[in-house]
Amino acid sequence: MQPLFFFFVLSSKVLCCSASSQDAKQYTAAVYEHTAIFFPFQSPPPRAKAIQIMMTNLKVYEQKAIEAASKGAQIIVFPEDGIYGMGYTRDRIRPFLEAVPEVRHDKPWNPCRQPKDYVEVLQFLSCMAFNNSIAVVANMGDIQYCDEKDRHCPEDGHYQFNTDVVFDTDGTFIAKYHKQNLFHETAFDTPPSCEYVTFVTSFNVTFGIFTCFDLLFEKPAMALVEKYGVRNVVFPTAWMKGFPILHSVQYQQSWSRVTCVNLLAANQNQPALGMWGSGIYSSGQPLAYVYKSRIEENERLLIATLQDRASETEIQVHSKKKITRILPLEVREKRQVKAKIMDDWYSVVKLESPKGNRIVCHGVFCCKLEYELQENYGSELYALGAFQGPHQTDKYFLEVCVLLKCSSTDISSCGIPVVTAKTVFQSLKISGSFSPSTTVFPELLGGGTEVLFDAVDMVTSGHCEMEVRGFGERPLVSATLLGRDFTRDA
Numbered sequence: 001m002q003p004l005f006f007f008f009v010l011s012s013k014v015l016c017c018s019a020s021s022q023d024a025k026q027y028t029a030a031v032y033e034h035t036a037i038f039f040p041f042q043s044p045p046p047r048a049k050a051i052q053i054m055m056t057n058l059k060v061y062e063q064k065a066i067e068a069a070s071k072g073a074q075i076i077v078f079p080e081d082g083i084y085g086m087g088y089t090r091d092r093i094r095p096f097l098e099a100v101p102e103v104r105h106d107k108p109w110n111p112c113r114q115p116k117d118y119v120e121v122l123q124f125l126s127c128m129a130f131n132n133s134i135a136v137v138a139n140m141g142d143i144q145y146c147d148e149k150d151r152h153c154p155e156d157g158h159y160q161f162n163t164d165v166v167f168d169t170d171g172t173f174i175a176k177y178h179k180q181n182l183f184h185e186t187a188f189d190t191p192p193s194c195e196y197v198t199f200v201t202s203f204n205v206t207f208g209i210f211t212c213f214d215l216l217f218e219k220p221a222m223a224l225v226e227k228y229g230v231r232n233v234v235f236p237t238a239w240m241k242g243f244p245i246l247h248s249v250q251y252q253q254s255w256s257r258v259t260c261v262n263l264l265a266a267n268q269n270q271p272a273l274g275m276w277g278s279g280i281y282s283s284g285q286p287l288a289y290v291y292k293s294r295i296e297e298n299e300r301l302l303i304a305t306l307q308d309r310a311s312e313t314e315i316q317v318h319s320k321k322k323i324t325r326i327l328p329l330e331v332r333e334k335r336q337v338k339a340k341i342m343d344d345w346y347s348v349v350k351l352e353s354p355k356g357n358r359i360v361c362h363g364v365f366c367c368k369l370e371y372e373l374q375e376n377y378g379s380e381l382y383a384l385g386a387f388q389g390p391h392q393t394d395k396y397f398l399e400v401c402v403l404l405k406c407s408s409t410d411i412s413s414c415g416i417p418v419v420t421a422k423t424v425f426q427s428l429k430i431s432g433s434f435s436p437s438t439t440v441f442p443e444l445l446g447g448g449t450e451v452l453f454d455a456v457d458m459v460t461s462g463h464c465e466m467e468v469r470g471f472g473e474r475p476l477v478s479a480t481l482l483g484r485d486f487t488r489d490a
Helices: 047-070 090-096 120-132 212-216 218-226 248-259 329-333
Strands: 004-009 014-016 026-032 075-077 135-145 158-167 173-178 197-200 206-209 232-236 262-266 278-282 285-290 301-307 316-318 323-328 337-341 344-350 355-362 365-373 382-390 397-405 425-432 439-446 458-460 465-468 476-484
Touching (some): 026 262, 026 278, 047 075, 047 090, 047 120, 047 135, 075 232, 090 135, 090 158, 120 135, 120 158, 173 197, 206 218, 212 232, 212 248, 248 262, 248 278, 248 285, 248 439, 248 476, 278 301, 337 382, 344 355, 344 397, 425 476
Parallel strands (some): 026 075, 206 232, 232 262
Antiparallel strands (some): 004 323, 014 316, 026 301, 135 158, 158 173, 197 206, 262 278, 278 285, 344 382, 355 365, 365 425, 397 476, 425 465, 439 476
């Protein structure tokens, strides 16, 4: 008698929203994918030199704010590290920092109209907003002094924070946020407690705000949606390439889709560092996006009109019933090999025919694929991968089912980054044995210049199963069920 194992499609946390209200208010937003101008200093530069570098970048910001406002944009988002660049040590970034005050709604401050000493960046951003009647979201460095009374105070007597700042359309300073989840950023400190920041603009839309790596975590990103009811998010980022599960636009779209929010994501464009990809999304629908490693200046400013999703029915959390499938144990063991994908060792099996089923397991975690390719599918190799465990370099817990194009016809190449493909699928269906506590993000990434698929092309069942139809002639680079179990993060 052939041995058996049980394949479970377990319930996972699901976020659902209603359709947009016909009378929901609209607003027009812009994001700008900026290439920060900076220099690899070997020692801290004088403040005057730091100001000169920052003003070079800020003048580019100003021109984009003028252009965006002339096209009707009411808010513009600029990327993380866009004003001074990146790669600084704690000492070397010090001259670029300003003491960003707390926001006081009882005593509003407009730096353009009420200038203070040593806040040149804040004043410039405020005047940019005021002169163009556009809300401005930017990322900068904040220094806050402390002493021994503060048990969290760093040894050098001050905090250095990666900080987002927001100015309303009249230049008033209305929000600041200190990045919670730092990505190997030795120049900055983690804030003593997580901040959940929202702000309301003069055009009466409420936004939440967080930065880059925060998008992968429950706090503050998911909590702003689930606990604070945020439906519009501004997102400065300096996001590096993450083939095949964390490409910038791929994950931006999926996060917007799962949370049913409007996401305004502004990334850096630094091809040498693997950074590019920005977009404006509404419940996963890409209203405007760019995903090219090298792009012309006029392609970097994205503008779109969105409906404020705050008028929708409150997002509800529910789950689907467990589905049990019984399959031969031998199926998962034959021709299953290991491949390194984003520094983690996945179990993978290759697709060997134009139509069929594949199963792969990483320990007790299993993934299943049902697929069919179009005729004349060519010779490109695709593989199905499974992974469960803490991500090798950052220790956040993953459960992943991924169908990916390999960079060659050798299965050992599966996981080497690719961005183009020729193979077109007729249909595919992926499911996985996700833990009940896992939030799953379904992702699709196409090849060529059209890297995203419209949200309507994807049908999910409890987000632990994804079925895709209607590919047309669009080739596929990867299809992923990216699971994040926040309860098991290190």
